[in-house]
Amino acid sequence: MKDSTGSKSMKMTPQRMAIMKYLDGNTYHPSAGDIYGALRDQFPTMSLATVYNTMEALKEQGVVIELSTDRGKKRFDPNPKPHHHLMCIKCKAIVDVFIEFPLTLPDAQTQGFEILGNRVDFYGICKSCSDEQKRMMETNQ
Amino acid sequence: MKDSTGSKSMKMTPQRMAIMKYLDGNTYHPSAGDIYGALRDQFPTMSLATVYNTMEALKEQGVVIELSTDRGKKRFDPNPKPHHHLMCIKCKAIVDVFIEFPLTLPDAQTQGFEILGNRVDFYGICKSCSDEQKRMMETNQ
DNA sequence: TACTAACTAATAATCATTCTAGTCAAGCAC
DNA sequence: GTGCTTGACTAGAATGATTATTAGTTAGTA
Numbered sequence: 001m002k003d004s005t006g007s008k009s010m011k012m013t014p015q016r017m018a019i020m021k022y023l024d025g026n027t028y029h030p031s032a033g034d035i036y037g038a039l040r041d042q043f044p045t046m047s048l049a050t051v052y053n054t055m056e057a058l059k060e061q062g063v064v065i066e067l068s069t070d071r072g073k074k075r076f077d078p079n080p081k082p083h084h085h086l087m088c089i090k091c092k093a094i095v096d097v098f099i100e101f102p103l104t105l106p107d108a109q110t111q112g113f114e115i116l117g118n119r120v121d122f123y124g125i126c127k128s129c130s131d132e133q134k135r136m137m138e139t140n141q
Numbered sequence: 142m143k144d145s146t147g148s149k150s151m152k153m154t155p156q157r158m159a160i161m162k163y164l165d166g167n168t169y170h171p172s173a174g175d176i177y178g179a180l181r182d183q184f185p186t187m188s189l190a191t192v193y194n195t196m197e198a199l200k201e202q203g204v205v206i207e208l209s210t211d212r213g214k215k216r217f218d219p220n221p222k223p224h225h226h227l228m229c230i231k232c233k234a235i236v237d238v239f240i241e242f243p244l245t246l247p248d249a250q251t252q253g254f255e256i257l258g259n260r261v262d263f264y265g266i267c268k269s270c271s272d273e274q275k276r277m278m279e280t281n282q
Numbered sequence: 283t284a285c286t287a288a289c290t291a292a293t294a295a296t297c298a299t300t301c302t303a304g305t306c307a308a309g310c311a312c
Numbered sequence: 313g314t315g316c317t318t319g320a321c322t323a324g325a326a327t328g329a330t331t332a333t334t335a336g337t338t339a340g341t342a
Contacts, residue, residue: 011288011339023219027239031214033329047291052330054289055217065218065257071330072213073172073298076196077206078164085170085208086246086254094170094208097250101242105227105263109238112268113227121260122246127253152308152319174298188322193299195320213298214329289338294331301326311316 010057015039015046019054020063029067065089067123082117088126090133097122151198156180156187160195161204170208218258225260229267231274238263 010016018039023030030038032051039046058064069075070092077085077096084097103118125133151157159180164171171179173192180187199205225238244259266274 009340013289013339015290023217026219027224028237029216029218029224031216031329033214035217045291047293048329049292049331050290063219066215067218067260068215069172069208071297072215073174074213075170075172075208076164076176076199077170077208078167078204080204080206086252086256088254089257095252095254096168097246099247099250101244103242103261103263105238105240109240111227111236113229113236113263113265114271115227115263115265116230117265118261118263120244121262122244122254122256123258123260124251124254124256130255154307154320156321172298186322188324189298190300190323191321283342285340285342287338287340290336292334294333296329296331298329299327302324304322306321307319309316309318312314 010061015043015050016054016057018042019051020058023058023064065123069094082119084120084122086122086124088129089123090125090129093126151202156184156191157195157198159183160192161199164199164205225262227263227265229270230264231266231270234267236267 019035022035022038028034032048032055035055036046036048036051039051055064055066059066066089069087075094079096082100084099084101085094086097087094097120101118101120103120105115160176163176163179169175173189173196176196177187177189177192180192196205196207200207225240225242226235227238228235238261242259242261244261246256
């Protein structure tokens with residue numbers, strides 16, 4: 001059913017064009033519900049499932065990246081020492097990164113906050129997922 | 142057990158000790174379900190709510206960190222425009238920060254990941270919470 | 283124009299999380 | 313010890329996000 005190389009071409013529909021237009025230039029990281037809500041006026045009969053389907057298709061095309069954990073699940077880190085994380089956007093593995101980034105926010109940007117620290121989440125594709133991707137492409141050609 | 146920030150100390154129970162033992166040294170960043178599943182044999186009658194309650198308590202104690210998104214929603218990134226967050230640890234308010242950080246991970250730290258992007262969360266205390274804190278201290282003295 | 287795979291809407295099912303109610307055990311005052 | 317208070321436990325209901333299913337519709341192509 002699915003073409004896992006992502007080379008499958010995507011059919012264009014009014015709903016999809018509206019979603020892509022909404023995403024284009026969007027500086028926020030919207031959830032499916034955000035997208036649905038923003039387009040409800042324009043497409044009152046659109047289904048939430050359509051948003052999810054479209055996001056799945058766009059992910060396969062590599063146009064958008066899904067930033068969250070598997071099914072949006074909470075994950076807990078028992079190490080209270082300040083450190084950062086690296087998450088695979090495919091298999092959702094999370095590994096620790098122990099390195100310090102001396103990040104400071106210009107006063108104009110702090111909006112009155114007293115900054116206590118920072119955490120950096122890197123996201124990307126882990127070795128085993130990128131290996132698998134390569135294997136799939138070879139098999140499919 | 143440490144009692145930072147004046148938070149109340151935590152009552153110890155067999156369930157809580159088992160959860161803490163499971164978490165100790167765990168680098169897998171387990172979800173609540175993972176923890177529940179891992180301790181099922183040992184505590185067949187334990188409720189998932191107990192896991193959530195315990196994690197909430199451990200978070201308050203500052204011994205674990207909760208990773209990932211608000212109320213378990215998926216987030217999509219349409220285009221990697223730099224955009225980070227500033228979160229108040231008191232009232233949980235989140236504001237956007239539009240600034241770019243040229244963060245790179247040394248090869249030795251990437252653990253084979255192909256890095257696609259990053260997100261920075263600053264945490265601190267927002268203006269209205271620190272104002273309130275000041276007011277409280279004045280009233281209390 | 284006709285065909286067909288891909289898409290849509292509606293809705294049911296599933297899953298993670300939170301909430302609620304009732305019970306139980308520990309610590310404390312009497 | 314008895315009764316009170318508090319916090320934690322279990323079970324299950326409620327909530328909200330996501331995924332799966334189904335039947336009808338449509339974009340893209342020959």
